[in-house]
Amino acid sequence: MSDSRLYSFSPETKEKLRKFRLDMIDAKSQEIRPCDDEVYSKMEDLADELPDSSPRFILLSHPLTMSSGRLAVPYVLLYYLPENCNPSQRMMYAGAVELMRNNAEVNRVIEVESETDVIEIEKKLQGA
Template sequence: MKVDKDRQMVVLEEEFQNISPEELKMELPERQPRFVVYSYKYVHDDGRVSYPLCFIFSSPVGCKPEQQMMYAGSKNRLVQTAELTKVFEIRTTDDLTEAWLQEKLSFFR
């Protein structure tokens, strides 16, 4: 999702099905912020499987300050409205890997 500056709202930019974190990072712009809501198949240590809904805020280093402010200002309201609890931030698209996501989700066991 991205912020539409002219309409002053968050809009759906693209939707993907069955995409890995590594494939997803290839779709994110390297110099523009984006919001991602991502359902991930997470296998717990005891073998249970869950599909947590993760909110990922991509705010790459080098973004225009105006963009960073618009996205940062929209983030909390979007998270609250969608009632998302697994909220993460990346500062470079290279950070978005399966290992990174598993590490972040392991906190929620």
């Protein structure tokens, strides 16, 4: 069975994909959807909202200055997978990563395990 049959995106979710926010998989409907209507502008604020034991998808479009001095605005998918999440949630999110990547049209997926990883993502992106 393909990923597209397991999980779905509502038209409303597809319209919101280019915003900096948290996405989750609804376990009952298997729909990938925003956690709320919040759009974040600071990594610290986003990190504060991350659950301690549940995975999340984070779409990130964040302007930064590269070491060469060039301005860049990478559009990436952060795959938040905390160490202590349960195996069924790990499997559910692992099965949807490629679908999320394709629907969001990001080029890069970065796995993060902690709030600190999220706050420090700019350093990782600058080194890319």
